[in-house]
Amino acid sequence: MPLAKKFNIALIQMACSADPNENLKNAVAKIERAAEKKAQVICLPELFRSEYFCQTEDTSFFDFAESIPGPATEALAGVARKRRVVIVAPLFERRAPGIYHNSAAVIDADGRMVGLYRKMHIPDDPAYYEKFYFTPGDLGFPVFATRYGRIGTLICWDQWYPEGARLSTLQGAAILFYPTAIGWHPREKKQHGQAQREAWQTVQRGHAIANGIYVAAVNRIGHERPAGGGDGIEFWGSSFIADPQGVILVEASPDREEILLAEVDLDHLEDVRRNWPFLRDRRIDAYGGIAQRFLDEQAPGKK
Numbered sequence: 001m002p003l004a005k006k007f008n009i010a011l012i013q014m015a016c017s018a019d020p021n022e023n024l025k026n027a028v029a030k031i032e033r034a035a036e037k038k039a040q041v042i043c044l045p046e047l048f049r050s051e052y053f054c055q056t057e058d059t060s061f062f063d064f065a066e067s068i069p070g071p072a073t074e075a076l077a078g079v080a081r082k083r084r085v086v087i088v089a090p091l092f093e094r095r096a097p098g099i100y101h102n103s104a105a106v107i108d109a110d111g112r113m114v115g116l117y118r119k120m121h122i123p124d125d126p127a128y129y130e131k132f133y134f135t136p137g138d139l140g141f142p143v144f145a146t147r148y149g150r151i152g153t154l155i156c157w158d159q160w161y162p163e164g165a166r167l168s169t170l171q172g173a174a175i176l177f178y179p180t181a182i183g184w185h186p187r188e189k190k191q192h193g194q195a196q197r198e199a200w201q202t203v204q205r206g207h208a209i210a211n212g213i214y215v216a217a218v219n220r221i222g223h224e225r226p227a228g229g230g231d232g233i234e235f236w237g238s239s240f241i242a243d244p245q246g247v248i249l250v251e252a253s254p255d256r257e258e259i260l261l262a263e264v265d266l267d268h269l270e271d272v273r274r275n276w277p278f279l280r281d282r283r284i285d286a287y288g289g290i291a292q293r294f295l296d297e298q299a300p301g302k303k
Contacts, residue, residue: 010039065094081111183235
């Protein structure tokens with residue numbers, strides 16, 4: 001069956017508590033509301049079933065991980081079937097003892113899981129100690145054919161890298177979702193906060209423009225502090241959806257739970273790419289160096 005020229009998407013900006021079941025219940029309720037508003041593809045924030053535990057290194061937090069498929073995907077598959085919606089569900093995946101991933105399951109409108117993305121770029125910054133918890137992804141940058149359209153999804157730290165966005169585009173994605181957990185270190189907010197948030201939005205709008213693709217970034221809200229003390233992270237919300245020209249279609253507040261809605265229009269995407277034919281003019285014969293870590297003329301063996 002040919003895909004529709006238009007479909008509606010929703011982002012669920014939410015606060016996350018310490019109770020995984022409460023977070024799942026909250027997410028399901030918001031998915032139901034988004035479906036009532038005619039959303040067809042709905043994306044939740046990164047690691048939505050828990051508070052952002054990566055602020056510290058603690059092996060007990062591995063207990064938050066779950067199998068995929070598993071209880072969360074089963075519950076979300078039920079609402080997907082009921083409401084005939086596609087759901088992007090970011091979860092802490094337990095793949096095997098000692099192997100855990102920061103993942104996103106894509107559930108189609110019939111409740112069937114059509115695929116899985118595992119976060120490829122894993123940060124290790126103060127209060128973002130993800131390398132302690134997550135094995136880097138090994139599935140590449142897949143694109144998922146859903147009932148309503150071809151979608152890609154990356155996760156948070158991936159949003160700073162143009163390569164993933166490009167590879168998703170080249171596989172035919174109409175929209176790229178970025179489920180996210182990003183915020184300010186409170187002591188840095190006054191001096192650096194505005195620049196940090198603007199850089200985050202700007203780089204993703206750049207992916208939309210450079211690839212002629214819709215981009216949707218969904219973040220959590222709230223000030224979460226680790227149990228052992230510390231300043232914590234003030235998550236800045238500000239979820240947004242940009243069109244293939246980088247135009248912000250909708251944007252959420254920094255501190256309220258919200259459901260963002262927008263339309264993906266494939267005719268608009270086509271028109272933008274006809275006028276800005278960046279994919280046509282790529283010099284694919286000249287990009288061999290992109291697979292190198294760094295093109296260092298002073299490397300051993302070079303003259």
